[in-house]
Amino acid sequence: MLDRRHVLAGALTSTMVGWSNRPAMSAAPIGAAELGPPQPFSFDDLKQRAKALSKEAYVAPPQPDAGDPLKGMTFDTFAQAVYKPEMELWRGAPGAQTVRLFPQGRFYAEPVGIYVIENNAAREVVYSPDYFNMPGDHPLRKLKSAGFAGFRLMSRGGTSDWLAYLGASYFRASDPYDQYGGSARGLAINTGEPEEFPRFTNFWLEPNSSGMTIYALLEGKSVTGAYRMDSRRIEGGQGGALQDIECELYFRAPVHLLGVAPLTGMFWYGENSGSFRGDWRPEVHDCDGLSMWTGRGERIWRPLSNPPRIVTNSFLDENPKGYGLIQRDRNFENYQDDSLFYDRRPSMWVEPLSDWGNGSIKLVQLPTPNETEDNIVAFWNPEHPVEAGSVVNARYRLYWGLDSPPAGDVAxxxxxxxxxxxxxxxxxxxxxxxxxxxxxxxxxxxxxxxxxxxxxxxxxxxxxxxxxxxxxxxxxxxxxxxxxxxxxxxxxxxxxxxxxxxxxxxxxxxxxxxxxxxx
The missing domain is CATH 2.60.40.10 (Immunoglobulins)
Structure with missing residues (x-):
C-alpha cells in the first residue's frame, strides 16, 4: 500500500509540467490512435460491472520489484517522455475536446485502461511507446507490461491542459488562472488513519457539446464504484471549470471513515501561523480556509492551519448546501512567489445535487514540514455506518474557480x-x-x-x-x-x-x- 504522500507527490509533480443529459457529439475522427474492437457501453453497464466486482475477492495490482525500470525513476526522467501532439485523441475533429495521455511513472506504476466512446460503443486505446517522444534508452521502453497512467484535457491550441487524472483516484483542474493547485478524489477511506487508496482502473471518454463526459471504474480493497463526470469549462464571468459527478459505490468490507466528494490541498503556513518558518515568502498554501454552507443556511469560514499533530474535526449537518477548500487570498503581495503562483491556485467547491441526509463535513489536517506534501483533506461523511454489502449513491457538482459561491447577505x-x-x-x-x-x-x-x-x-x-x-x-x-x-x-x-x-x-x-x- 502506497503512503498517501507518495501518491499526492506523484500526482502533483506530474500535473505541474448542467447535469449530463447533453447530447454526445456525432461521430468524429479519434485521431491517429490505434483502437481495439468496439464493445457496447452504458453507465448502467458500468454500475453492474462494479457491483459484480464487489462480490469477488480483491486482487491488488502488482508493485514494481527491485529490477523494474520504474523503480527509482526521477521526475526529470519521467518528464522526458512527452506525448506527441499529433497523437491527441480527437485531434482535428471540429469543436471536439482533445486529449493527451500520461505514461506510467514511479508513483503511478499501475496502468489504466483508456477507452473512447462513439455511438454507445467503447474502443480501447492500444498502448504503444510510439505515442511519446523519449530517448531510446528511456525506462518506459523497457517495461514488459506497459500502459497509460492517466490523461489530460487540453486547452485550445494545445499549449496547456485544464483537467488531469493521474494517480489513485486523484484529479485536478487548472482554471481559471491556468495554474494547478489542490486536488479532488473519487473517494477517501480512513483519512488520517492507516489509509486505503482505491484507484480508477479504467476510463471511458465521450466528448459532448460542451466538454467531456468521463466514466471511471473505481477498485479497492474495500470498495468498487462506477463514476460519471460531466466536465466542462465555464465561459464568461470569472471563468473556472465545472463537473457534475455521480458515483455508485459497492462495498466489499466495512469502512470506518468514508469520505464522499473529498478535496485535498496544501497549507504550510499563512498569516495566522504566527511564527517564522525559515522561508522567504510571507505565505505558502494553495488553500487558506474551509468554507461551509450548512443545511440551515449558516455560512462558516474555518481558516486552515498546520497542526502539531494529525487533527480531525467534524461539523455535523443535514443536507449541506456546500463546502469547499478555498484560496480566498488573491493578493500576490502576500505570497511573493512568481514561480509557483499561489495567488492563482483554484478554489474547489462541492454542491450536493441529491439528498445527502445526516452526516458531517470532516476536516483532516496533517502536520507538514514543507510545501511538497498535501496535508489538508475535506469530505462528506454519511451518518450511517458502511458495512460489507452497503451501496452508496451520491450526486454533486464540483466547481473549480476563484472562491466559494457568494455569501449572500453576510460579509x-x-x-x-x-x-x-x-x-x-x-x-x-x-x-x-x-x-x-x-x-x-x-x-x-x-x-x-x-x-x-x-x-x-x-x-x-x-x-x-x-x-x-x-x-x-x-x-x-x-x-x-x-x-x-x-x-x-x-x-x-x-x-x-x-x-x-x-x-x-x-x-x-x-x-x-x-x-x-x-x-
Missing part, C-alpha cells in the same frame, strides 16, 4: 492573524501583554458593513475553554474592512474551539469564523 472573513495577548500592536509597552494569552485579529469585508459606524456591529465570540477578554469591533482605517478583536487566555494547556461573528440587533452581519487553537 466574508478575509484574514485571520494571531499574536500575543494584550495590547501588542496598539501599545508597544510589552508589559501590557498577557502571558499565555493569544490575541485574535479577524478581518471582515462585505456590503452589510459598508454603512456601519463604530459602535454598531458587535463581536459575538465563544470558546470551549479559557477566558475571553478585550472584545472589540472597529473599522480598519483606509480600507473597507472591519476587524474583530479579542484575547483568549487561561487555557491551562488545553486546546480550545472558538466561534466568532459580527452581529447587530441580533442579526448576523458576517460569516461565522471558527478555529481551533492549540496550547
Amino acid at each position: 466574508r472573513i478575509v484574514a485571520t492573524r494571531i499574536g500575543l495577548g494584550g495590547l501588542g500592536g496598539r501599545d508597544l509597552d510589552l508589559r501590557h501583554t498577557k502571558p499565555g494569552a493569544r490575541k485574535f485579529m479577524i478581518d471582515v469585508e462585505g456590503k452589510t458593513l459598508e454603512n456601519e459606524v463604530r459602535g454598531g456591529p458587535q463581536v459575538v465570540v465563544t470558546s470551549s475553554h479559557g477566558t475571553i477578554s478585550g472584545v472589540e469591533a472597529f473599522p480598519v482605517i483606509g480600507t473597507k474592512r472591519w476587524r474583530m478583536m479579542f484575547d483568549l487566555g487561561d487555557l491551562n494547556g488545553q486546546a480550545a474551539d472558538i466561534r466568532a461573528y459580527l452581529a447587530k440587533d441580533g442579526q448576523a452581519l458576517s460569516e461565522t469564523w471558527i478555529y481551533q487553537i492549540f496550547p
Whole structure:
C-alpha cells in the first residue's frame, strides 16, 4: 500500500509540467490512435460491472520489484517522455475536446485502461511507446507490461491542459488562472488513519457539446464504484471549470471513515501561523480556509492551519448546501512567489445535487514540514455506518474557480492573524501583554458593513475553554474592512474551539469564523 504522500507527490509533480443529459457529439475522427474492437457501453453497464466486482475477492495490482525500470525513476526522467501532439485523441475533429495521455511513472506504476466512446460503443486505446517522444534508452521502453497512467484535457491550441487524472483516484483542474493547485478524489477511506487508496482502473471518454463526459471504474480493497463526470469549462464571468459527478459505490468490507466528494490541498503556513518558518515568502498554501454552507443556511469560514499533530474535526449537518477548500487570498503581495503562483491556485467547491441526509463535513489536517506534501483533506461523511454489502449513491457538482459561491447577505472573513495577548500592536509597552494569552485579529469585508459606524456591529465570540477578554469591533482605517478583536487566555494547556461573528440587533452581519487553537 502506497503512503498517501507518495501518491499526492506523484500526482502533483506530474500535473505541474448542467447535469449530463447533453447530447454526445456525432461521430468524429479519434485521431491517429490505434483502437481495439468496439464493445457496447452504458453507465448502467458500468454500475453492474462494479457491483459484480464487489462480490469477488480483491486482487491488488502488482508493485514494481527491485529490477523494474520504474523503480527509482526521477521526475526529470519521467518528464522526458512527452506525448506527441499529433497523437491527441480527437485531434482535428471540429469543436471536439482533445486529449493527451500520461505514461506510467514511479508513483503511478499501475496502468489504466483508456477507452473512447462513439455511438454507445467503447474502443480501447492500444498502448504503444510510439505515442511519446523519449530517448531510446528511456525506462518506459523497457517495461514488459506497459500502459497509460492517466490523461489530460487540453486547452485550445494545445499549449496547456485544464483537467488531469493521474494517480489513485486523484484529479485536478487548472482554471481559471491556468495554474494547478489542490486536488479532488473519487473517494477517501480512513483519512488520517492507516489509509486505503482505491484507484480508477479504467476510463471511458465521450466528448459532448460542451466538454467531456468521463466514466471511471473505481477498485479497492474495500470498495468498487462506477463514476460519471460531466466536465466542462465555464465561459464568461470569472471563468473556472465545472463537473457534475455521480458515483455508485459497492462495498466489499466495512469502512470506518468514508469520505464522499473529498478535496485535498496544501497549507504550510499563512498569516495566522504566527511564527517564522525559515522561508522567504510571507505565505505558502494553495488553500487558506474551509468554507461551509450548512443545511440551515449558516455560512462558516474555518481558516486552515498546520497542526502539531494529525487533527480531525467534524461539523455535523443535514443536507449541506456546500463546502469547499478555498484560496480566498488573491493578493500576490502576500505570497511573493512568481514561480509557483499561489495567488492563482483554484478554489474547489462541492454542491450536493441529491439528498445527502445526516452526516458531517470532516476536516483532516496533517502536520507538514514543507510545501511538497498535501496535508489538508475535506469530505462528506454519511451518518450511517458502511458495512460489507452497503451501496452508496451520491450526486454533486464540483466547481473549480476563484472562491466559494457568494455569501449572500453576510460579509466574508478575509484574514485571520494571531499574536500575543494584550495590547501588542496598539501599545508597544510589552508589559501590557498577557502571558499565555493569544490575541485574535479577524478581518471582515462585505456590503452589510459598508454603512456601519463604530459602535454598531458587535463581536459575538465563544470558546470551549479559557477566558475571553478585550472584545472589540472597529473599522480598519483606509480600507473597507472591519476587524474583530479579542484575547483568549487561561487555557491551562488545553486546546480550545472558538466561534466568532459580527452581529447587530441580533442579526448576523458576517460569516461565522471558527478555529481551533492549540496550547
